[in-house]
Amino acid sequence: MNSYDAIVIGAGHNGLTNAAFLAKAGLKVVVLEKNDYIGGAAVSRELHKDWIYSNCSYVCSLLRPEIFQALDLARHGLQVTPYGGSVTFMRNGDYLGSYWDHEVAHREMARHSRHDADAYQRFAAETMRQTRFIRDFLLRTPPDPTSFRYRDIKELLAIGRRVLEMDEEAIYDTLRFWTMSIGDYLDEFFECDVIKASLAGSGIIGTALGPYSPGSAYVLLHHYMGEVDGNIGAWGFARGGMGGVSNAIASALQAFGGEIRKEAEVQQIIVRNGKAAGVALASGEEVSAPIVVSNLDVRRTFLNVMDEKDLDSRFLERVRNFHIRGSSGKLNIALDGLPTFPALPKGSSLMHSDMHFIDSLERIERAYDDWKNKTWSRDPYVDMLIPTLTDPTMAPPGKHFMSCFVQYCPPELDTGEWTDQDRDAFGKTVIDQISEYSPDFKDLILHVEIRTPRELEQEIGLTEGNIFQGELTMDQLMFNRPIPGFAQYRAPVKGLYMCSSSTHPGGGVMAAPGANAAREILADLKRPNTVPENFGDD
Amino acid sequence: MSVAGKPVSERVLRTAFYSRTSEANLLNKWHSWRGYTTADAYYDASIEYFACRNATGVFDLCPMTKYRITGPDALAYLDRLVTRDMTRIKPGRVAYAVWCNDAGKVIDDGTIFHLSQGEYRLCAYGRHLAWLLAATLGFDVSVEEETDEIAALAVQGPTSCAILKDMGLDGIENLKPFGLTHFDHGQLMVSRTGFTGDLGYELWVERRFAENLWDRLFEAGRLRGIRAMGGDALDMARIEAGFLQAEVDFLPADQVVRPGRARSPYELGLGWLVDLEKANFNGRRALAREKAEGSSVWQMVKLVIEGNKPADASYIYAGTRKQVGFVTSAMWSPVAKQNIALATVKAPYGNNESNLHAEIYYQRELHWSRVMARCEVVDKPFWDPPRRRATPPADY
Amino acid sequence: MQARRIIVIGAGHNGLTCAAYLARGGYDVVVVEASDHVGGAADTREFADGFRVSGCAHYVYQLNQQVVQELGLQQHGLEYSARDLSTIALSPGEQRVTIGPGGLSGPVTERDRSGHQEFTRLTERFAGLLSRYLNQAPPRLANGTRKDRLTLARLGWDIRRLGRDDMRELLRVGAINIYDVLNEFFDSDLVKGAISLDAVLGTHMGPRSPNSVLTYLYRLAGNGVPRPGALALPRGGMGGIAAALERAARAAGVEIRSGTAVGRITVSHDRVSGVELTDGERLEAGLVVSSADPRTTVLSLLGARHCETGFVRRIHNLRCRGNAAKLHLALDGPPDFPGVGAPDLRHRLIFAPDMDYAERAFNPAKYGEYSTEPVMEIALPSMSDPSLAPEGKHVLSAIVQYAPYQLKAGWDDGQKQAFLDVALATLATVAPGIRDQIVAGELLTPADIEARYRISGGHWHHGELSLDQFMFVRPVPGATQYALPVDGLFLCGAGAHPGGGITGTPGRIAAQVIVEGGAA
Structure with missing residues (x-):
């Protein structure tokens, strides 16, 4: 039986979330996945014997707690454990630790600059104000500012009210925050290079912006707006790796009667009489449904699996101009033991935290210049973690897994396409940088998996390896995401919807795009809504 | 600042009196005050409380944030910083003051000690170096934090003056409220200030003199009911005195997130600290408006x-x-x-x-x-x- | 206290404009100017015997036509030696593309031509909308007056009136970079390079910096001569505009005292009382209007103690890092730019052969280093105005980017010489024989511009023109409607809304605010 109420293309976490809420509403849903595993970029795999790890997205904060609760993910096996802090190693042999406890964090910052340690209090308050502002909009569909429909005007007014609730100064600060570079923003608070560098990371991760590119302050917010159990801005590990997220959502979906088909690559979305009618698989099989939801990014959705004649040329032009820029790479490393970092105090809790090896904004900006020049950063921003210290079940006892997220890494090199030699040279750059701060690290390496944008795109279909399925710049946020006029999850073809991270509110394993899309679909079908609202926070 | 192998951030902070307070603390009741180990209570909070109302209680206030403010513009700087008229605070005097942000909302309150011409100490509960340094723009003044360098004890209660006299502080009885004076060739500063609303003094020394000071004080006070006093007792005393506690009764204006959660001096009942007639100061325009419009x-x-x-x-x-x-x-x-x-x-x-x-x-x-x-x-x-x-x- | 008396600090073009309007509004106005001539950065200077150039800005393309008409600048002698100039984009080879009133000419594709039409239509439409709001005081976003709220409502309505497609396009491109947008419209590297340079001239931005669409629109939103974006050269150089403004101001009754610098603004009971000159003389006035940049005005002239710490911190944080150096060359004959015919040398020449080149030129500026391969905007004003050079000889005036104000190595003579060499070498790639024609020359770095024109950071906008320092938040919250926190003190220079360039607009709006407010 090949006919469903709805087809979701791609079993990434957003596709699964979308399907789960549709199934919860009683729809007969199937998720079609090209790979022989589910999860997309939120996946745990065994790529070295006995090492199971998140090989793409690697930490969890943004996953909306409302969705966690509504899909009962805990019962379906998801457990998120917070981890604290970060450390930035400095070229002078020192380091800056960032601790979850704000008293210890203050003391550590004061070791580098007493001024900055105190300035951080105001920085924390101001960024929290922005965070509170944006969090309200994560589980809401952006209004269309060009529309005169009641719901759009109502939603616009709601935004206006949220803005006007602030003090006048705070409104101006908000306006500035949304348009500034993280570098300029930090310069207004801090004087110490390493403190600025340690805070700037969140402003550039996953984006093709440098710390001095206006707009990067918002990206910081994108990494601050998550939470673990109400601790806003906290990050955690999904037990068993990020695949735990996808598996739990999949389990919820199946509990609601939904179906998942692996190794079912969609070749074409079938449009009949201007309406979505189903999909054709690579195997030649056709699956029919009046609702088709694509969890592919917008470029893939409209350029790869659709017939151009089903879309108007202006829309296609916009799709082509949608910016999905590969800017990151990844190294997944299996280790024979725990590497030492002589700069850290013995037994420091900082071993459990994110580690970075770049100590000034200038070095990060120069890393970005390399990307603009189409080379990987010679002195990259690496976000390194050893998750097995928190979740020892992911590797054999005493062995460890190290995850290195690398910014910046271009989708294409000045010499042309990536080659295997380039990939290995890229990996060596990262390993060398870490080795500068950990002399025994290289000798402990058992296995390295290097992911450039090329691998990320080939394996899990992230165009250019972009982790957000589309840049988080002002032209692609809120009502502009993914494409102005199409920010409400509906594609220009009736019955066709988008639910990937290309849509509002963007990427980062939030599951909000999938949930928001489900709410719109159910509204169109005049079915009761199953998607939760914001918990709210006065 | 990396001492004994571990950086300060990964060590427990001790106040300058820790060797004495830890010995005195029979209850082993502590809390972390800005990271410093400080006593909630030593033997019984209510006995400690009555010590300061009936004899003398001694409170370790080392973790209070202290800044040294010096330079030719120090007075002008402070006068612009706080809502009070600092030109009236002569050397040897102490002023309780609040300082506000541009919008006239209180950032914190504290005491300002006029040590000598052009030299001040500001003592506050919160930490404000970033704001204090921002306020130096345009002034020839230097602001340095000396929290860890300066040890301080509050000696509060009816017998406190007598104890200090017995300790050899000649003439201490003539020190007026909100006055300050020096002893021991300037090594010990005593101010007639406190957070209990009773007769009391605060003693200030460099960290290296701290333990000696404690010992002298307790020796002198042996016959006059001196007792160490923890945070719980002090909190009782300050509520009775009607003193506000930052982060309890109000929040620092530069750290609030939600609109309307900061307070003006008028809203805190501290309007008497606001002098709208003096030269321009932070928050003056907003406060003048608030007062004129009655918009508290x-x-x-x-x-x-x-x-x-x-x-x-x-x-x-x-x-x-x-x-x-x-x-x-x-x-x-x-x-x-x-x-x-x-x-x-x-x-x-x-x-x-x-x-x-x-x-x-x-x-x-x-x-x-x-x-x-x-x-x-x-x-x-x-x-x-x-x-x-x-x-x-x-x-x- | 002379209540109707206003002192305007600085006889730059905005100071003069403001003074003229105020005098016409019935005030008794004195302009105090530190240098011995008026015009500020709108000046003509003789940098070598008989060779004169515009010392700072050299083209007119944003001059507010209301200022021209209302002050009768033409009657007061404003003349152009050239109008409606085209732009010629140069490449290191001999490839040239002309961007002119008729569109593109040169080796471009059909997509370039149609793209140019659509790009021009769209950007002129957006700039047109913007220009209305650049020509009035920006409304406050909260706690504003009824007028503020009406202006905001009208802004919203005007944006809606663009129609759905254009409105969406505006909301999409408004905050992003010119690099991405130009790639959507054009193929030609030369065209993209030249247009992108317009977006980043005078700023601390490269084509890939988000906000560079905004700066492009800003440029376009001024009144070009004779149409948006079209360039003109004032007769006698930029000093010609200053001279016309000076005459207009004097005709309105303004007194101008040049050669006397203001040492400080005097305050009494939280109200300005006048100014004190550096020689100690005190001038009393009910109002003081400063055309100096906000930093100079607040931190140097007023003094931080008269303002609140948060406000001072905002002023201190105002970004005004100048990046544009000015190159002036005296040439013993007409230069030869291969590929550009002699009659075309009167047009504006751009050297920014592609956007990546321009972006690479910008990179070093981020680290306090100058470009080793800079971009240039080149003018040969004596081609249109022979009075600027001895007969048969010529002057070249070029803006050379990027030369950061805060050069890490410091702008000593060695660094200046090195950057001059870089500029000349770059120039030689498009005009190979030019070095042999140079009889005299000078290079003004932003540090020189700061010293000469008393502009903090040598930034020609008196504060970076980016969204976080634009419109509702320009120059900083708390001073967006020209009035500073001290009663009776106003800004009227490029640091105020809408920004820099030879516009006269900040001066005009500041005067309107003062007159309408009935201040004093």
């Missing part, structure tokens, strides 16, 4: 509440239905024998015409009860003995 949104009130159930975290009602505020600090006052509280209420309800009530929940053997208790708004501190101001103080 909140009032901080001292309440005497009927009955004996402490009104911690109570809602305050005008009448018994209209919720107009909440209690920020509350206790049963042993010395005044009153049920007292500091509360924030919406203007203009902070008066007795509003017929205020506190909604009090209290627990007896796991069962909770609720009472609506009548509140009386009082102007004066709950405890304000004449000895607090007498110079010389009576020789107990």
Whole structure:
């Protein structure tokens, strides 16, 4: 039986979330996945014997707690454990630790600059104000500012009210925050290079912006707006790796009667009489449904699996101009033991935290210049973690897994396409940088998996390896995401919807795009809504 | 700053008196105050409290944030920083002051010690170096933090003057309230200040002299009932005195996130600290407007509440239905024998015409009860003995 | 106290404009100017015997036509030696593309031509909308007056009136970079390079910096001569505009005292009382209007103690890092730019052969280093105005980017010489024989511009023109409607809304605010 109420293309976490809420509403849903595993970029795999790890997205904060609760993910096996802090190693042999406890964090910052340690209090308050502002909009569909429909005007007014609730100064600060570079923003608070560098990371991760590119302050917010159990801005590990997220959502979906088909690559979305009618698989099989939801990014959705004649040329032009820029790479490393970092105090809790090896904004900006020049950063921003210290079940006892997220890494090199030699040279750059701060690290390496944008795109279909399925710049946020006029999850073809991270509110394993899309679909079908609202926070 | 192998961030901080306070702390009751190990109570909070009301209590206030402010523009700088007229504070005098942000909301309160011409110490609960340095723009002044370098003890209670005299501080009895003086060739600074609303002094030395100071003090005070006093007792004393505690009764304006959560001096009942006639200062324009328009949104009130159930975290009602505020600090006052509280209420309800009530929940053997208790708004501190101001103080 | 008396600090073009309007509004106005001539950065200077150039800005393309008409600048002698100039984009080879009134000419594709039409239509439409709001005081976003709220409502309405497609396009491109947008419209590297340079001239931005669409629109939103974006050269150089403004101001009754610098603004009971000159003389006035940049005005002239710490911190944080150096060359004959015919040398020449080149030129500026391969905007004003050079000889005036104000190595003579060499070498790639024609020359770095024109950071906008320092938040919250926190003190220079360039607009709006407010 090949006919469903709805087809979701791609079993990434957003596709699964979308399907789960549709199934919860009683729809007969199937998720079609090209790979022989589910999860997309939120996946745990065994790529070295006995090492199971998140090989793409690697930490969890943004996953909306409302969705966690509504899909009962805990019962379906998801457990998120917070981890604290970060450390930035400095070229002078020192380091800056960032601790979850704000008293210890203050003391550590004061070791580098007493001024900055105190300035951080105001920085924390101001960024929290922005965070509170944006969090309200994560589980809401952006209004269309060009529309005169009641719901759009109502939603616009709601935004206006949220803005006007602030003090006048705070409104101006908000306006500035949304348009500034993280570098300029930090310069207004801090004087110490390493403190600025340690805070700037969140402003550039996953984006093709440098710390001095206006707009990067918002990206910081994108990494601050998550939470673990109400601790806003906290990050955690999904037990068993990020695949735990996808598996739990999949389990919820199946509990609601939904179906998942692996190794079912969609070749074409079938449009009949201007309406979505189903999909054709690579195997030649056709699956029919009046609702088709694509969890592919917008470029893939409209350029790869659709017939151009089903879309108007202006829309296609916009799709082509949608910016999905590969800017990151990844190294997944299996280790024979725990590497030492002589700069850290013995037994420091900082071993459990994110580690970075770049100590000034200038070095990060120069890393970005390399990307603009189409080379990987010679002195990259690496976000390194050893998750097995928190979740020892992911590797054999005493062995460890190290995850290195690398910014910046271009989708294409000045010499042309990536080659295997380039990939290995890229990996060596990262390993060398870490080795500068950990002399025994290289000798402990058992296995390295290097992911450039090329691998990320080939394996899990992230165009250019972009982790957000589309840049988080002002032209692609809120009502502009993914494409102005199409920010409400509906594609220009009736019955066709988008639910990937290309849509509002963007990427980062939030599951909000999938949930928001489900709410719109159910509204169109005049079915009761199953998607939760914001918990709210006065 | 990496000492003994571990950086300061991964070590426990000790105050300069830790060797003495740890010996004294029979209860092993501590809390972390800005990372420093400080006593909640040493043997019994209420005995310690009565020490400061009846004899002398000694409180370790090392973790208070201290800044040294020096330079040709130090006076002009401070005068622009705080709402008070600092030109009236001569060398040898201390001023309690608040400082505000541009919008006239209080960032913190603290004491400013005029050590000598062009030289000041600012002592506050919160940490404000970033703001204090931002305020130096345009002034020839230097601001340096000296929190860890300067050790301080509060010596509070009716016998405190006598003890200090016995310690050899000749002429201490002539020190007026909010005066300061030096002993031991300048190594020891004594100010007649405190957070208890009683007769009392604060002693300030460089860290290296701290333990010696403690020992001398306790030796001198042996016959006059000196006792170490922890944070719990001090908190009781300060509520009775009607003193506000930053981060409890109000929040630093530069750290609030939600709109409307910061307070102006008027809203905190500290309007007497605001001098709109002096030269320009931070927040003056906003405060002048607030005063002229009567646009204060909140009032901080001292309440005497009927009955004996402490009104911690109570809602305050005008009448018994209209919720107009909440209690920020509350206790049963042993010395005044009153049920007292500091509360924030919406203007203009902070008066007795509003017929205020506190909604009090209290627990007896796991069962909770609720009472609506009548509140009386009082102007004066709950405890304000004449000895607090007498110079010389009576020789107990 | 002379209540109707206003002192305007600085006889730059905005100071003069403001003074003229105020005098016409019935005030008794004195302009105090530190240098011995008027015009500020709108000046003509003789940098070598008989060779004169515009010392700072050299083209007119944003001059507010209301200022021209209302002050009668033409009657007061404003003349152009050239109008409606085209732009010629140069490449290191001999490839040239002309961007002119008729569109593109040169080696471009059909997509370039149609793209140019659509790009021009769209950007002129957006700039047109913007220009209305650049020509009035920006409304406050909260706690504003009824007028503020009406202006905001009208802004919203005007944006809606663009129609759905254009409105969406505006909301999409408004905050992003010119690099991405130009790639959507054009193929030609030369065209993209030249247009992108317009977006980043005078700023601390490269084509890939988000906000560079905004700066492009800003440029376009001024009144070009004779149409948006079209360039003109004032006769006698930029000093010609200053001279016309000076005459207009004097005709309105303004007194101008040049050669006397203001040492400080005097305050009494939180109200300005006048100014004190550096020689100690005190001038009393009910109002003081400063055309100096906000930093100079607040931190140097007023003094931080008269303002609140948060406000001072905002002023201190105002970004005004100048990046544009000015190159002036005296040439013993007409230069030869291969590929550009002699009659075309009167047009504006751009050297920014592609956007990546321009972006690479910008990179070093981020680290306090100058470009080793800079971009240039080149003018040969004596081609249109022979009075600027001895007969048969010529002057070249070029803006050379990027030369950061805060050069890490410091702008000593060695660094200046090195950057001059870089500029000349770059120039030689498009005009190979030019070095042999140079009889004299000078290079003004932003540090020189700061010293000469008393502009903090040598930034020609008196504060970076980016969204976080634009419109509702320009120059900083708390001073967006020209009035500073001290009563009776106003800004009227490029640091105020809408920004820099030879516009006269900040001066005009500041005067309107003062007159309408009935201040004093």
